[in-house]
Amino acid sequence: MANLQERQAQMMAFLLAGDDRIVEHISSTELVDGNQRLAIYSNGYRLRLKETLAVDHDILASYMGDEAFDELCNKFVESCPSHNKSLRHFAETLPEFLVEHYAQYPQLAELALFERRLLFSFDAADAEPLANDFLQKLAPEDWPICRFSWHPSLQIFDCQYNVVPIWQELKQEQAPPAPLEQRSRWAIWRNAERLTQFTSLMGVEIALLQSLANGDNLSHACEQLLNYLSEEEIPSFLHSRLQSYISNGMLCLV
Amino acid sequence: MEGQIKAVNDDYLGFGLGLRTDHFEEVLQTNPKVDWFEVISENFMVAGGKPRYYLQQVRERYPIVMHGVSMSLGSTDPLDMDYLKRLKSLVDEVQPAWISDHLCWSQLGGVNSHDLLPMPYTEEALKHIVGNIKQAQDFLGRQMLIENVSSYISYRESAMTEWEFYSAVVEEADCLMLLDINNIYVSARNHHFDAEQYLAAINPQRVRQMHLAGHSDYGDYIIDTHDHPVVDSVWQLYAKAIERFGPVSTMIERDDDIPALSELIEELNQARQISAETLAGLAIGSLADG
Numbered sequence: 001m002a003n004l005q006e007r008q009a010q011m012m013a014f015l016l017a018g019d020d021r022i023v024e025h026i027s028s029t030e031l032v033d034g035n036q037r038l039a040i041y042s043n044g045y046r047l048r049l050k051e052t053l054a055v056d057h058d059i060l061a062s063y064m065g066d067e068a069f070d071e072l073c074n075k076f077v078e079s080c081p082s083h084n085k086s087l088r089h090f091a092e093t094l095p096e097f098l099v100e101h102y103a104q105y106p107q108l109a110e111l112a113l114f115e116r117r118l119l120f121s122f123d124a125a126d127a128e129p130l131a132n133d134f135l136q137k138l139a140p141e142d143w144p145i146c147r148f149s150w151h152p153s154l155q156i157f158d159c160q161y162n163v164v165p166i167w168q169e170l171k172q173e174q175a176p177p178a179p180l181e182q183r184s185r186w187a188i189w190r191n192a193e194r195l196t197q198f199t200s201l202m203g204v205e206i207a208l209l210q211s212l213a214n215g216d217n218l219s220h221a222c223e224q225l226l227n228y229l230s231e232e233e234i235p236s237f238l239h240s241r242l243q244s245y246i247s248n249g250m251l252c253l254v
Numbered sequence: 255m256e257g258q259i260k261a262v263n264d265d266y267l268g269f270g271l272g273l274r275t276d277h278f279e280e281v282l283q284t285n286p287k288v289d290w291f292e293v294i295s296e297n298f299m300v301a302g303g304k305p306r307y308y309l310q311q312v313r314e315r316y317p318i319v320m321h322g323v324s325m326s327l328g329s330t331d332p333l334d335m336d337y338l339k340r341l342k343s344l345v346d347e348v349q350p351a352w353i354s355d356h357l358c359w360s361q362l363g364g365v366n367s368h369d370l371l372p373m374p375y376t377e378e379a380l381k382h383i384v385g386n387i388k389q390a391q392d393f394l395g396r397q398m399l400i401e402n403v404s405s406y407i408s409y410r411e412s413a414m415t416e417w418e419f420y421s422a423v424v425e426e427a428d429c430l431m432l433l434d435i436n437n438i439y440v441s442a443r444n445h446h447f448d449a450e451q452y453l454a455a456i457n458p459q460r461v462r463q464m465h466l467a468g469h470s471d472y473g474d475y476i477i478d479t480h481d482h483p484v485v486d487s488v489w490q491l492y493a494k495a496i497e498r499f500g501p502v503s504t505m506i507e508r509d510d511d512i513p514a515l516s517e518l519i520e521e522l523n524q525a526r527q528i529s530a531e532t533l534a535g536l537a538i539g540s541l542a543d544g
């Protein structure tokens with residue numbers, strides 16, 4: 001009796017690794033033999049995965065050039081089968097793969113990670129952002145105990161190379177700058193119009209945003225800022241930054 | 255013959271299109287003359303952002319049906335309950351007229367081929383996929399539509415034809431059929447069977463929806479690419495299907511080289527026309543008989 005599980009395992013082994021034990025179980029016709037028929041599936045399998053990489057990582061592709069990107073895709077497809085029903089997760093491990101296999105070009109992994117972060121923000125969960133006039137309406141006695149949460153799409157991207165300028169130039173179809181070791185940090189989020197945005201952050205802003213994400217109220221957040229700013233500098237810094245995050249749709253109520 | 259002329263079900267929706275990202279904004283702006291939209295469930299099983307926003311907006315204006323591509327009902331892996339839970343919560347939110355997936359398997363041992371792989375047509379495979387469809391229907395609390403796939407291989411151990419297998423599956427699992435007319439044509443050419451014989455074997459009471467699509471013809475074989483307009487031979491087969499099944503909700507699938515919405519609507523109008531003419535011909539025929 002035929003064994004369904006065995007046949008499916010043979011088919012999968014063929015798709016993933018070209019294992020040909022399935023071939024004898026496939027009918028041939030005069031016009032098209034079993035091997036040709038099976039090749040339609042293995043070609044389709046690789047094409048679909050490579051197309052996913054090309055769509056998710058179009059900027060990385062133009063940075064690397066067609067040939068090098070194609071080689072990367074082939075290597076990635078062969079060594080990282082998809083473990084998710086949705087193709088949108090297929091390339092999630094591409095940045096790690098680049099760290100491991102393209103260590104001589106460290107900017108590649110960071111560029112890929114930047115693209116993945118943009119993808120994450122695009123369809124992260126929805127939440128009502130704070131109204132633009134939230135701070136104006138906040139009573140002075142409520143300031144110290146007020147707490148915020150990040151919009152679910154908000155992420156901090158920390159990179160050692162100038163990958164964001166590289167991304168920006170390529171997006172405009174311009175020649176990218178040379179890779180440069182240059183640490184920078186960015187907020188990436190989706191605004192009220194559902195457009196993905198990013199902006200650079202200073203170290204002290206990271207401290208403020210982290211503190212808010214940890215659930216600190218504003219009085220505790222101010223204590224964190226004392227590591228970066230003098231006591232007199234804090235109120236105006238806090239007000240201007242919070243207002244900017246709120247207008248950008250980056251913050252929600254807890 | 256009356257039962258064959260009027261719709262065999264109360265859920266007749268008319269003529270629909272697949273809702274594709276490229277057309278989101280235009281659909282909302284222009285309210286095109288499309289009776290309903292089919293969405294790929296997986297594309298909207300995301301937390302939020304544009305996909306969910308547009309789905310909600312379109313849902314307020316048009317009936318929606320949900321078409322899944324990854325339930326992998328024929329796989330010997332257990333059904334993915336996490337997937338089913340997420341699907342169910344989308345179903346609860348969208349309230350589609352119906353939901354569908356395929357007569358196929360896609361994954362094994364947790365590895366996904368992202369393809370609709372055909373089943374061997376054996377008693378063992380039949381029993382297996384029927385069990386999974388029943389389990390999915392029980393969990394989702396509703397009947398599913400199961401669609402025939404295009405195939406390029408057939409397994410030597412197959413002991414029945416595709417239409418015998420497909421018919422047995424829907425009867426035993428008590429599910430409904432989403433007949434893909436293009437897939438029947440593609441598989442008929444690839445495996446040298448008679449597409450009309452296939453249609454003749456299908457129980458009209460089970461057919462709830464039809465798909466039409468374009469393919470790539472390589473002469474010796476055809477690949478189901480969904481990147482071209484529907485070809486004449488598939489239109490002819492569609493007319494035969496309408497002749498047999500009466501009015502059935504029909505949609506055109508286009509997944510690649512997606513043209514302007516207006517072009518797809520024109521193609522959809524061709525389906526309307528063929529369906530109307532075929533049904534009118536039948537009515538005249540039955541008058542003459544009477």
Ligand SMILES: [Fe+2]
Nearest residue numbers: 401434465507
């Ligand atoms: Fe289809």
